[in-house]
Amino acid sequence: MIWINAVLGMLGGATRACVGLLKAMRSKTKIKWSKVLFTIITSAIIGATTGLIFDSDYKISLIAGYIGTDLLENTIKIIAKKEII
Numbered sequence: 001m002i003w004i005n006a007v008l009g010m011l012g013g014a015t016r017a018c019v020g021l022l023k024a025m026r027s028k029t030k031i032k033w034s035k036v037l038f039t040i041i042t043s044a045i046i047g048a049t050t051g052l053i054f055d056s057d058y059k060i061s062l063i064a065g066y067i068g069t070d071l072l073e074n075t076i077k078i079i080a081k082k083e084i085i
Contacts, residue, residue: 002048005061009047012065013040043069 017039024031043065050064 001055002051004058005051006044006048008058008061009050009065009068010040010044012047012062012067013043013069016043016066016069039069039073042072 017036020039021031021036023029046068047061047065050068051058051061054060
């Protein structure tokens with residue numbers, strides 16, 4: 001059961017990664033494949049963890065995989081900017 005949550009979280013993260021890849025291709029930005037892989041692995045962990053907490057609904061793992069990695073990435077960006085200033 002935890003594997004289903006991890007796969008769904010990974011699917012959510014892969015969806016988010018695809019959106020990011022489309023943005024990068026449109027703006028002709030260099031794609032950082034390590035970041036894409038990190039996003040997908042992190043989303044699997046987030047999806048599995050969410051699945052353990054909310055055992056009843058698989059959709060939560062899918063959504064958490066998408067939103068969770070976005071939240072983490074933006075938090076890191078905010079912290080990094082504060083350290084520079």
